[in-house]
Amino acid sequence: MKKALICAMLMASSAIGARASESTNDSLYLFSYASDNINGNGGLRLAWSADGKMWHKIGGGYDFVKSDYGAWGSGKRMFDPVLERQKGGIWVCSWLVKKDGCVMALTESRDLLLWKPQDYMSARVMMGPNRNVPRDTVAFNDGTRATGRVHRVEKQVVENVIAEYERRQYRTARNNELMKDDKARFAGLGKVTVTVTPRPQDQKAISPDLFGVFFEDINYAADGGLYAELVQNRGFEYSDADHPRHEGWGPAYAWRTYGGAALSFDTANPIHANNAHYAVLDVSKPGDAMANTGFDGIAVKQGDTYLLSLFGRMVEGNGRRVRVALRTKDGREIGSVAVTLPRDGWRKLNAKIKATETAADAELAIMPEAAGRYAFDMVSLFPKDTYKGRRNGLRRDLAEAIANLKPRFVRFPGGCVAHGNGIQNIYRWKNTVGPLESRKGMANIWRYHQSVDLGFYEYFQFCEDMGAEPLPVLAAGVPCQNSSWGGDGQQGGIPLGKEMDEYIQDVLDLIEWANGDKTTKWGRVRAEAGHPKPFNLKYVGIGNEDLISEVFKERFKLIYDAVKAKYPDITVIGTVGPFYEGSDYEYGWQFAKELDVPIVDEHYYCPPGWFIHNRDFYDAYDRRGPKVYLGEYAAHAPGRPNNMETALSVALYLTDLERNADVVSLSSFAPLMARRGNTQWTPDMMYFDNTSVRLTTDYYVQRMYGQNVGDDYIPATVASDNDREDVNLRFGQSVVRDKETGDVIIKLVNALPVGVECRLNLGDMVADGTPTEVERMAGEPSDTRAKPSKTTGTISKEQAISLEPYSFTVIRAKAGSTLKK
């Protein structure tokens, strides 16, 4: 219906094309054109003219509309855009997204600035004839020429566009301010004195769930990361589809043979249809072997026990005995065990190997003792020592680093992994529970394979072990708008009808799986997996920074209504696009308000300066509308480091997030972690290899907040002896109180190159001499290795604190105990 309407309007408007001679004093000429019609890599540009002869590019060729169709980056193209103005004054822009012209994109705007989320359709069927409008070629004042459409418009239209372009430029320049220029920016600045007087009488309740974590299987965060499995590609399910054009990627990846052994792969009589491939090892003599090289080697510690399991069966031969050994690079065995394979079909075999030496890059070798053909699948080696000792568990050091953040919730499985690369790649939770051999691994949107063996069960268990709420995010029936499979982006949602109904049922079943008692169908599945008690799920996210298209909206509403009807106590979290402004943000919010969605998920990755200059971002948010989950954010400085600059700009912003935690209920920095050498996205909060974890400055900021949350925010009056706005913007403070302990927590951020004396007037919030724990982190903006350190002391009702240049300080005053006395 909507498409037909736009079609008719476009036809009506095609006669509006203006001629230069028609100009008046109140009108100007506007020219719309494509920046690059050959490769389609640019967007829609605008130029103006008073006389239709001398043309000026607005913003020197700024893209006012960019195509959002297709894969990231150069996959998004715009050919031959046609801008038309309808009778009601609405501007409609259509363009071809492919060179062959078979798919057309459409968007509309009232002011040429805020554009609606784009819709895509078959150009031949729906729109072909309507683009048959005259094009003009004009010459710009810089000597270049372009072909496009000339319009006659009110002067105001052009003036508004130019003014907004200039505002955008101004904001961009401010957001791009970097601390490396602080010396010049703050030349001559002396110590700043700030007086902070909290007003406990104005305190307000804030979300105690404010700080959580975002876990996505990006950067090998799951397999080869948090999931403690040491064998890579244990099920031989790596396939070409995971990683097109990656040499050697497939069932044999991370496996090698020794001696005269031959390794092949079969799918006849697999251990499970979802795990179709298995290995067949053909050996003619002892010493012939296959070995797994792990994730860049297998790291083992002398004296530690490793749990081996594998499915095996004899295909041919009488030997049956197979030795499985940890082997160093130079061929020494540092622990082994023997298993006997059955002749009569698959059997799961379990054994233990004790490492006799420490090695960073051992292999797991499988060495039959006699000639024959041996079949293997799900060859697994786990350290016995996992987080909380769980079987099929998590790497202890990484899990503990996450637990130390004291997250109030864990988002899972993404990110883009949640909605996937095309509808066939949408993450389906049901594929990730049940016996490991029955799980259905799949291609990971970040171009590797995900086993899903760190699946929903392991995830919920991890949350419970840390005392965090699970916050699963499920696709809204649409894949990632940047999908590259098929090249068609999200415009293909799950077909409405039977398939979409089944998908909606999957969402409902997840809630039953998590919360239903063991007499329910899915509650029983959870109980059988080892968790008879419900997990007490409260939140479900639907959608991940999707394009707010009609395709999305239709599907989101179906899911949302179904969840609300069956599980009114579940808080559904909607989505408002990948930026802090623009069409998905604006129209996403509008849609969420229409539907009365309780919380929406905002994402923004911005330069450090954005966080400094947008500290009031949530101040004007409607307190009666949907709450906010700031689900993904990070400060991205040039080169994408984690340093004091990224950490401090976020620390500063988080003081304001606490101030606004009556509207922002949840937040999570993203991404959480990355495997060195397999990183698709930086910066991350922590980096790891097989034996070590590096915590970053951004991690420490999150930990300092996560360990110091409050449930009441205490506003303060802040008086500075300096009246420069840019100086005062770089000082942040937040005072919260933890109701249970009565502790008063004061966070102080100094993002200036000079010291700040902070005079705290705490009044009756503390007694003189109240014991404190103080955690402080300081360093030059480019410092990537800064770490916080802790001291103890006391605090008085009136207390001066010296804040070092570029520092973040958290003071925890144990006020509860003192004041009770």
Ligand code: AHR
């Ligand atoms: O955090 C990395 C990616 O950023 C997420 O997968 C996606 O949601 C966002 O674009």
